[in-house]
Amino acid sequence: MGVVEGEARPPWHRESLGELWRRQPDWEKRLIKTGIVLAVVLGLGFSGQLQRSGQFWAIVIVVIAVFNWRSILKLFWWALDAVGVKDAKARWAKQSPLMQRAIPPVAIALPVIFLTWAAGTPPSPALLVLLAVCYVLYVLPSNARKYALPVTVLALAITYPLYLDKLFQVPVFKVFPSMDTMVAIALFSMMAIGLNMVVGYAGLLDLGYVAFYAIGAYTAAWLASPHFSQYGIDFDLGATGVPQGIGGIHISIWLVILIAAALTALGGILIGLPTLRLRGDYLAIVTLGFGEIVAQVARNGDSGGLGFNLTNGPPGINPIDPPGFGSHLNFIIQQGQYVNFVDLIYWSALALLLITIFCSIRLRDSRLGRAWIAIREDETAAAAMGIPLMRTKTWAYAGGAFFGGAAGAWYGTYKQGVFPDDFFFNISIFILCMVILGGMGNVWGVIAGAAFLTYLDREGLANISGWINDNITNCDPTAADPSRPISGGCFNGPLLSFGIYGAIIVLVMLLRPGGLIPERRRLLEVETGVHDQPLYDVQSAGAHEIVDETLPEDV
Amino acid sequence: MVADARAETIRLPRHHRPWTSYIVPAIGLTLVGLVVAWLVVNAVKDWTTFVQLTLTGTTRGALYGLVALGYTLVYGILELINFAHGDVFMIGGMIAATFALDVFDLGVNPALGILVLAILASLAVCMFGCGILNASIERVAYRPLRSAPRLVPLITAIGMSFILQDVALIWKGSLPVQLPPQTLPHGDIFTLGTCPKCATYRWDQFFVLMVDIPVLILLVWLVQYTRRGKAMRATAQDKDAAAMMGIDVNRTISFTFLVAGALAGAAGVIFAYFTTSVGFTSGFTLGLIAFTAAVLGGIGNLPGAVLGALLIGLIQDYNEGLSWHAPGTAWTQSIVFGILILILVFRPQGLLGERTPEGG
Numbered sequence: 001m002g003v004v005e006g007e008a009r010p011p012w013h014r015e016s017l018g019e020l021w022r023r024q025p026d027w028e029k030r031l032i033k034t035g036i037v038l039a040v041v042l043g044l045g046f047s048g049q050l051q052r053s054g055q056f057w058a059i060v061i062v063v064i065a066v067f068n069w070r071s072i073l074k075l076f077w078w079a080l081d082a083v084g085v086k087d088a089k090a091r092w093a094k095q096s097p098l099m100q101r102a103i104p105p106v107a108i109a110l111p112v113i114f115l116t117w118a119a120g121t122p123p124s125p126a127l128l129v130l131l132a133v134c135y136v137l138y139v140l141p142s143n144a145r146k147y148a149l150p151v152t153v154l155a156l157a158i159t160y161p162l163y164l165d166k167l168f169q170v171p172v173f174k175v176f177p178s179m180d181t182m183v184a185i186a187l188f189s190m191m192a193i194g195l196n197m198v199v200g201y202a203g204l205l206d207l208g209y210v211a212f213y214a215i216g217a218y219t220a221a222w223l224a225s226p227h228f229s230q231y232g233i234d235f236d237l238g239a240t241g242v243p244q245g246i247g248g249i250h251i252s253i254w255l256v257i258l259i260a261a262a263l264t265a266l267g268g269i270l271i272g273l274p275t276l277r278l279r280g281d282y283l284a285i286v287t288l289g290f291g292e293i294v295a296q297v298a299r300n301g302d303s304g305g306l307g308f309n310l311t312n313g314p315p316g317i318n319p320i321d322p323p324g325f326g327s328h329l330n331f332i333i334q335q336g337q338y339v340n341f342v343d344l345i346y347w348s349a350l351a352l353l354l355i356t357i358f359c360s361i362r363l364r365d366s367r368l369g370r371a372w373i374a375i376r377e378d379e380t381a382a383a384a385m386g387i388p389l390m391r392t393k394t395w396a397y398a399g400g401a402f403f404g405g406a407a408g409a410w411y412g413t414y415k416q417g418v419f420p421d422d423f424f425f426n427i428s429i430f431i432l433c434m435v436i437l438g439g440m441g442n443v444w445g446v447i448a449g450a451a452f453l454t455y456l457d458r459e460g461l462a463n464i465s466g467w468i469n470d471n472i473t474n475c476d477p478t479a480a481d482p483s484r485p486i487s488g489g490c491f492n493g494p495l496l497s498f499g500i501y502g503a504i505i506v507l508v509m510l511l512r513p514g515g516l517i518p519e520r521r522r523l524l525e526v527e528t529g530v531h532d533q534p535l536y537d538v539q540s541a542g543a544h545e546i547v548d549e550t551l552p553e554d555v
Numbered sequence: 556m557v558a559d560a561r562a563e564t565i566r567l568p569r570h571h572r573p574w575t576s577y578i579v580p581a582i583g584l585t586l587v588g589l590v591v592a593w594l595v596v597n598a599v600k601d602w603t604t605f606v607q608l609t610l611t612g613t614t615r616g617a618l619y620g621l622v623a624l625g626y627t628l629v630y631g632i633l634e635l636i637n638f639a640h641g642d643v644f645m646i647g648g649m650i651a652a653t654f655a656l657d658v659f660d661l662g663v664n665p666a667l668g669i670l671v672l673a674i675l676a677s678l679a680v681c682m683f684g685c686g687i688l689n690a691s692i693e694r695v696a697y698r699p700l701r702s703a704p705r706l707v708p709l710i711t712a713i714g715m716s717f718i719l720q721d722v723a724l725i726w727k728g729s730l731p732v733q734l735p736p737q738t739l740p741h742g743d744i745f746t747l748g749t750c751p752k753c754a755t756y757r758w759d760q761f762f763v764l765m766v767d768i769p770v771l772i773l774l775v776w777l778v779q780y781t782r783r784g785k786a787m788r789a790t791a792q793d794k795d796a797a798a799m800m801g802i803d804v805n806r807t808i809s810f811t812f813l814v815a816g817a818l819a820g821a822a823g824v825i826f827a828y829f830t831t832s833v834g835f836t837s838g839f840t841l842g843l844i845a846f847t848a849a850v851l852g853g854i855g856n857l858p859g860a861v862l863g864a865l866l867i868g869l870i871q872d873y874n875e876g877l878s879w880h881a882p883g884t885a886w887t888q889s890i891v892f893g894i895l896i897l898i899l900v901f902r903p904q905g906l907l908g909e910r911t912p913e914g915g
Contacts, residue, residue: 205706207713274900281636281709285846286899289892292843296889429713436710484728485721495729499721505714506696509707513700525704 027071034067102139109135124168150444157350161343174463179342181458183414185451186349187407190356192434192450193443194403199432200441200522201364202396203376204276205284208291209431212401214298214423215267216408219260221317221418223251230309253323257352257409264405265398272397276390291428298420311420318417323348323410345414352410353447356403360443363399372396373441377525426498430457433501437508439515441522448517453504457497465493583901597877606747607754608876609869614760616868617767618829621822622845623852623860624774625689625815631855632791632811634705638712639692641842642719643816647685647823648833649723651677652732655827663735670738674828678766681820689816690809698805716839723835731834732827739828763825770821771861777814778857787811791855840888844871847895853908862906867891 021029041059065072080088092100109131113123133152140148160182167176177185191213198206221227229247238252251259275286302313311317325344332338363369371392374382383389412418430453438449468491469475479488485495493500508515514523598605622644629637655661659673696711739759747754778784789797790807798804826841827833848867852859871891875884882890898905 203704203706205709274896278899278903280705281634282899282903284706284709285636285850286896288843289847289895293889293892296886300885429717432710432713481728483730485725487728496721496724498717499724502714502717502721506711506718509703509711509714510696510699513703513707 030067030071034064037063037067098139098141105135105138126163126166126168158347161340161346172464172467173460174467175459177455177459179340179346181455183342183346183349184458185454186346186353187411187414188431188434188454189353189447189450190349190407190410191404191431192438192446193356193360194400194407195431196400196435196441196443196446197360197363197372197403198396198400199435200446200519201369201376202372202393204393204396205280205287206397206400207284207288207425207428207432208271208294209287209400209404210423210425210428211271211287211291211294212264212268212404213408213411213427214294214418214420215264215401216260216405217412217418217422218298218311218317218408219263219405220253220256220409220412221311221320223249223256223259224253224321224413225249225317225319227312227317250321253321253409253413256413257406260409261402261406264408265402267405268397268401269394271401272394276393276397288425288428291423291425295420295423295425298423314420316417316419318419320413320416320418322416323413349410349414352406356406357443357447359403364443368392368395373521429498429505430501433505435515436505437515439517439519439522441519442515442517445515445517445519449515453501456500461493461497461500465491468493579901583897586897586901593880594873597873597879597881600879601877603748603752603754604876604878608872610754610756610760611876612869612872613865614763614829614868615872616848616865617763618822618825618864619841619845619848619868620861620864621767621770621818621825622842623848623864624771624857625818625822626842626846626849627852627854627857627860628787628811628815628818630849631857632787632808633697635697635708636712636846637689637812637815638709638842639696639715639719640689640815640819641838641840641845642716642723643685643689643692643838644819644823644826644842645723645833645835645838646688646719647681647820648827648837649727649732649823649835650681650684650820651824651827652734652833654680655734655738656732661735661738663737664740665738667740674766674824677827678821678824681824682817683820685820685823686813686816689819690812693809693812698808716842720835720839727835729835731832731837734827734831736831738831759829763829766821766825770818774814774818774857783807783810787814844891847891847898850895850905851898853905856905856908859905859907867894870894 024032038060041056041063077089095103113128116123137145137148137152161179164176164179169175191209194212195206195209198204198209226246226248228249232247233249234247235249235251237250238255271287271290275283275290278286298311299314301309301311303309304313322341323345325348329344364373371382371387374385374387375389375392379389431450434449434453435446436449437453438447439445469489473489473491475490476488477490480490480492481487482492485492512518594605622641625640625644626637629635629640654677655673659665659669659676661670661673665673692715696715697708700708700711739762742758743755744758744761745756776784778787786797786802786807787810789800789802790804790811794804797807823833826837844867845864848863849860850863851866852861852863854860871887874881874887874890
């Protein structure tokens with residue numbers, strides 16, 4: 001019985017497919033991978049699903065290049081050698097690291113651009129600018145890149161309304177997000193950052209975050225709408241653009257946001273106090289219960305259900321005062337020449353988001369934030385080190401609720417109405433999905449997750465299913481049943497949205513538990529399982545002894 | 556060893572509980588007292604309605620009990636809230652409805668023989684199918700995460716729940732699947748009082764118990780008197796020790812999920828025939844209510860789950876049907892979750908459960 005590759009296998013060992021794959025030599029793996037992908041691409045091409053144009057052959061070339069770039073590189077050095085350029089490889093190795101980074105992308109991109117140009121499709125200026133920006137970011141040394149990336153993203157975000165209508169169409173996703181979607185992205189990012197404080201920093205799973213959103217939105221509705229005029233209440237404080245004699249409470253939206261955030265934080269404390277004694281999954285269920293109760297109060301809170309018209313029941317409170325931007329800006333908006341109302345809304349939402357990011361990061365690094373992370377990692381140890389558990393957890397709740405409330409208030413005034421159907425349990429999971437997808441505990445990841453999922457929810461899914469219906473399936477819209485996601489050859493993505501988010505949650509948890517942009521410290525926790533009683537750990541019973549050694553000192 | 560005579564005379568100082576520690580139990584008992592008083596007043600004012608609601612509430616509770624048992628079984632062995640359980644139940648209901656409509660083609664008031672055959676066949680298929688479904692969910696979504704922090708599998712369970720809803724949505728569309736309104740016989744078994752003000756017990760309500768009780772007996776037999784059941788109990792108590800005694804823990808866990816899924820499948824059959832309407836969201840709400848029932852009875856405790864489910868069923872029906880100061884249908888969910896929160900605050904171990912660190 002021969003010993004295979006230095007590792008003794010028991011005679012009854014059956015080699016699994018994965019082991020067989022790992023045993024293959026490298027070139028064979030590459031060949032197989034290329035073969036499979038090429039077979040799919042060519043199959044699509046020759047069955048007529050993909051147009052066999054220049055684009056198609058470009059895909060074939062890119063596929064070959066991606067899987068075999070090492071061999072191609074070897075071929076390249078050999079070709080240089082054959083042409084007469086001696087020792088090209090050795091001379092290249094002597095170049096400075098900056099040059100080594102800077103030259104290859106240009107050497108690849110320039111011929112491609114010229115070739116496509118020659119083939120008859122001039123590259124769009126926007127694409128060139130995008131490529132140039134990416135290139136600059138790539139070439140910059142790492143310490144400069146640390147600042148360059150956020151600054152670029154911020155600059156692109158701020159100027160977004162100015163170049164939106166000049167942008168090109170992306171193949172599958174079609175148009176770039178509209179201004180409405182961008183406002184939603186900013187607000188959902190705020191909420192996701194707020195939830196991240198509770199879930200990502202303090203490790204308390206909150207399945208009822210939508211309650212905070214609802215409390216914020218309804219506070220805005222109470223303090224800046226004619227709602228309370230039915231009880232003869234009439235109060236005015238700094239609100240602009242409100243018709244005379246309409247009654248009700250009208251406070252300036254900017255004040256209302258602060259008040260709503262503070263009230264919501266208070267609500268968070270009230271919800272937290274009885275429940276924070278519980279651990280883990282119990283807490284999750286109780287927060288879920290609170291979320292549902294708040295949503296139901298919003299739905300039933302009219303004179304019929306409550307005896308007092310608090311929330312105006314199913315129709316919601318409508319209208320809420322629009323935000324005022326001062327008389328000077330208001331005048332410019334009315335001119336309608338330079339900026340639109342929605343642009344101003346977008347910029348102010350962006351400003352709120354920036355404030356949220358700043359607070360979130362500063363909080364994370366503060367004494368309180370470090371206490372949160374300590375609790376997340378090991379509650380018992382944290383308590384033993386003198387961290388007051390209840391108070392710290394309550395602050396996490398209050399902090400998360402504060403930003404959720406602010407975002408809710410802002411969204412209420414932006415939509416100029418609140419409707420109880422916006423506060424379903426699904427929204428809580430939607431926001432949680434953003435945090436999980438982006439990377440729990442990492443503010444930037446959370447924003448990326450929020451941006452992607454909000455876009456998907458507002459436009460992306462509809463666009464993608466439209467593309468699928470146009471190009472892959474033979475969709476007949478007249479035969480499609482609107483109550484079914486797949487019928488008559490048509491695919492209705494938005495109907496399936498929550499299953500898709502569910503699938504994202506499961507896949508991220510299984511394949512990349514830290515999220516897309518994981519936080520290093522959190523990742524260690526997930527990988528080594530330091531934080532909690534493991535779920536049911538039979539096989540890796542010895543893992544705990546290893547944990548202590550593998551934890552680096554400097555995390 | 557010196558048996559010191561003095562040692563017997565030394566009295567340890569009596570440990571006095573501070574008076575503040577009585578506040579929480581006092582509030583809790585007051586709340587229970589208020590609810591009981593409310594029930595008594597209602598019963599005195601209109602006893603036929605009260606009896607009627609008790610009968611329907613018991614029926615409803617029996618249905619919740621089967622689902623709650625699934626939560627409690629899984630929690631007992633894994634300490635995991637299987638969020639997808641309610642949706643497994645919903646899939647069971649969908650399968651049962653499909654059987655009734657497409658395979659047996661039941662109409663209004665079908666012949667008894669065909670009806671019994673259809674119910675037995677769908678019970679077999681649903682229990683088997685949902686069991687396999689639940690066990691494969693465990694295999695795919697929970698088992699790879701065994702060494703992860705405890706919240707991670709909870710989160711994947713939520714994800715699985717949404718995926719199952721979408722499966723039902725693709726299969727049946729967003730409109731609920733409707734059985735003919737009188738699939739089960741609606742005749743009275745007995746009547747109390749003089750109609751129109753009377754309490755009746757109908758055959759379709761009795762049907763729920765007819766399926767429910769044999770399934771419960773089967774479960775008790777399985778858990779108490781079989782080797783598998785013994786392995787389940789041992790694994791729930793201590794996985795390492797169970798593994799050392801030669802129990803295949805993974806297999807036992809899979810088997811537990813299979814049993815829980817089978818219970819959900821049986822509940823799905825009952826639900827489909829009794830309410831005659833299964834939508835893709837039916838599982839989620841009912842699952843949460845059943846989970847509350849499991850917590851109320853003491854999660855991990857099998858008789859507790861049934862007791863909690865009966866109580867929740869009764870409370871829900873009293874709330875929706877009583878006339879004197881009852882909040883009504885619009886507030887059902889709030890009341891159920893209110894009970895959940897109150898239970899976790901005042902008696903975290905549930906009615907029959909033992910004190911756990913989670914309940915702290």
